[in-house]
Amino acid sequence: MKVGIMSFAHMHAFTYAGLLLAHPDVELTAIWDDDFERGDNAAERFKSTFYADREEFLALDLDAVVICSENSRHRDLVVQAAEAGKHILCEKPIATEIEDAREMIAACKRNGVILQIAFPVRFAPSISRARTIIQSGQLGDILAVKATNHGQMPGGWFVEEPLSGGGAATDHIVHVMDIIRWTLQTEVKDVYAELDTRFYDIDVEDCGTVSLALESGAIATIDPSWSRPKTFPMWGDVTLEFVGTKGTLSVDALKQSSTYFNDQESKVQNLGWGDDMDQGLIDDFVQCVKIKREPSITGEDGLRTLEVVKAAYQSSTAKRTVPLERVHV
Amino acid sequence: MKVAVVGLGTMGKVHADAWAHIEHAELVGVCDLDRVKAETIAESYDATPYQDLSEMLEQSNVDVIDVCLPTYLHKENVALAAQAGKHVVCEKPLGLNVQDAQDIISVCEDHGVQLFVAQVVRFFPEYAQASAKVKSGGIGKPGVVRLTRGGGFPRAWEDWYADEAKSGRLILDSMIHDFDWLRWTFGDVERVMTRRVSRSDEDRPLEYALVTLRMEDGTIAHVEGTWAHATFHTSFELTGDKGMVVHDSAVSAPLSVSLHHNEGDASKNGVAVPESPLNENPYLRELKHFAHCILTGSEPIVTAYDALKAVEISQAALESAKTGQPVVLAKMGGGVR
Structure with a gap:
């Protein structure tokens, strides 16, 4: 083709x-x-x-x-x-x-x-395995999810609002939000967020946390911050921890790595050896x-995660929890 | 300095043992409703057992009463000790709410006795070190800080932890540690937003909360509190524009024992039991410090006012859990300014 x-x-x-x-x-x-x-x-x-x-x-x-x-x-x-x-x-x-x-x-x-x-991220074997375990019911009912998608500040057009639509919240909420929806088969009910620019002299937010109530009754938080230091041994992280009535599960999509103490460049690096999700x-x-x-992964999957991003901005400005009103497609 | 401990649950036993190891202190009495427990512990420290605090106050000629009772019993028992002219060490949380905490402080002031509150996390070396690192500019301007604390659902006398009216449950009883540490490190809290879930299943009760705080200095904090995990652990990740400090109790334990055979319980074969030994455990460090403050009159690392402010943050977090909206501390009813 x-x-x-x-x-x-x-x-x-x-x-x-x-x-x-x-x-x-x-x-x-x-x-x-x-x-x-x-x-x-x-x-x-x-x-x-x-x-x-x-x-x-x-x-x-x-x-x-x-x-x-x-x-x-x-x-x-x-x-x-x-x-x-x-x-x-x-x-x-x-x-x-x-x-x-x-x-x-x-x-x-x-x-x-x-x-x-x-x-x-859906194609990281650790993530799809986590989904299989959760959907098998082994953990009982899922009550909560604590997720992070941290990164380093990408610069360039990513920090120009007219081109990017926003900073860290736009860039990093959607990956783990998609995994939460995909795994729990539920939608977001309401959103609270604290977003701010605290790391870099840029015109978009570079950090924050997002706090969600899901329609299933579960709760979740997502940390989308560009908060990884320059000395961090990799670009960022993708982690989720699920709390169920019968147990807990934590998954770190980039954990399959070895540690490289690189004297030639005076830094410590993680050398990932997991399957390539791309x-x-x-x-x-x-x-x-x-x-x-x-x-x-459909357009609607993209849209539902974008709605959470938009609600996060709205909440952060209003300093209130805002209901998520899903548009019809 | 003569000391007596009232309430011999988990913390009372830890405190009694710590007092017995403090040079200028003498553990003279231990008090618990459970006579056998009081007698057993009294015997191991050569102290006198009591079943009634008033009786102990009358008979023991003690200088300091260490209150390790369930939270809802703090107010009346601290009052008894204060009225008897004894200095008080009180287990955290100081009270069930700001009003109770304020009343406890007032009764101690009225009777001219000192009050120390066992917000012990300030005496954990990893937390004290991290706080100092942040305050000295080690991470630059703080950005998002994340803290985790918890393990299984606590089970104790009359299941008092499970009763929110007696313990404040997870948010007041456990997460208060991180709230106090945050306020110690970054200053006062602007607003608090809580998401909480719980299950009251008889066999396996659970509680779990994710609390977002905005500090007055702008720092964003995320605190995870859990009574829904299999094992106890704590962690923190402190990010700033010039660095990051991370700690995880599951990773930093220097010693781990794993036995091939656990007699009588084959399922535990090979399960590693980690330990993090210190010459002086944080509880001993804390009570040594309080003893020093009593003897010298110096200001403690954590004041009764700090303990009250920690209760205030917890109360705001509990309020937010109920309303689903953030609570601004300055606007909180019954708040303290």
Whole structure:
């Protein structure tokens, strides 16, 4: 199948490109980017063809596109790709506005194309194993979840609100929120959040905590902070602890690593050796397009997590718990 | 300095043992409703057993009463000790609510006796060290700090921990430790938001809470309290713009014993039992410090006012658990300014 990539603004595009290039069923035939140099370099690196003209790119006989633009540009690119009949893997978060996400979902439905959101954490074997254990009922009823998705401050457009839609809350709530929904099969009832900018001189929030009541009766918190120090031995973490009536489960998606005391660079590093979750994501998407099945991570999954992000901002400003009002799709 | 302990549950026994190891203190009496328990403990420390506090106050010529009774009994028993002119050490939480804590402080003031509250976490070396590190600028400007404390549901005399009216349960009884440490380290609390779940299943009661605090200095704190885990553990992660300090009791225990055979319980074969031995345990450090303050008149590391403020934060957290909304401490009814 022929796949193209739209924009290398998000660094994950480079990982996805490498995986697509290596995939036996995929030809990475085309790359479009609004940044000529970036797109041209990527095309050279991944043995593909660069198109500076978006219409020309969308007129190609591509089966699918992977969209890795800045967050606020997801909407236009997804809608245009859908109208051109391409199946879509869109980087998270789905969009920066709820209305944008609705439009994207509607455009894909109208044009009969797959819209999958890139939540690779679902493909970490430790995470899917945790889900299996929880759904087997071994832990009894789940009463609470304590989650973190910490990182380092990414800089660039991630800290420019018009392009990113926000800082750490936008960047890091959605991954673990998706895992909580996916695992517990429940939705968020109300949201309280404390968000702030305390680590860097930037115009978006870089830290906080989000506190949730779920419709199942469980409670949850998510820490999305860009709080990892420069000396932290890896980029961040993805952890969840589930408290059930019959036991507890904690999972750390990046824990499969060895510790490297690197004298040459005067630092201590974690060398991850777990399975590559991005590989799982790309393989799943390619298979989904190939057999035309429902995507394992839908546009609605993206939308529901974005609604939590938006409610978190609202709560943090209002200093109150706000009910989550889910929009219809 | 003659000391007597009233209430010989888990903490009363720990305190009695600590007093017996303090040079300038003499454990002269122990008091518990359970006569056999009082006699057994009295015998091991060469003290006199009592079943009634008033009797002990009349007969023992004691200088300090250490109150290790369930929380709901603090007020009347501290009052008895204060009225008898004895200095008081009181187990945390000082009272069930701000009003009780205030009354306890007042009765001690009225009778000119000193009051020390056993907020023992300030005497745990890892917590004291981390607090000093933060205060000296070691992590720069604090960002988000995360603390965890807990284990199984506590079971004790008449199941008093399970009764919120007697113990304040998890939030007042256990999470108060972290609230006090936060206030000690970062200053006063602006607002508190609680999420709490509990199950009152006879065989396996559970309680679990996730509390978000915004400190007046802007620091965001996340405190996990659990009576829903299999084993006791504590941890903290303190982040700031110039560094991070992390601690986990499950990781820092320097000694671990794992036996091939546990007689009579095959299921426990090979289960590692970790230990973190110190020359002086935190309870001994704490009571030694209080003894020093009584003898010298110096200000303690944790004052009765600090203990009252910790009760206030806990009360706000309990209030938030009920309403599902954050509680601003300055606006709290019955609050202390």
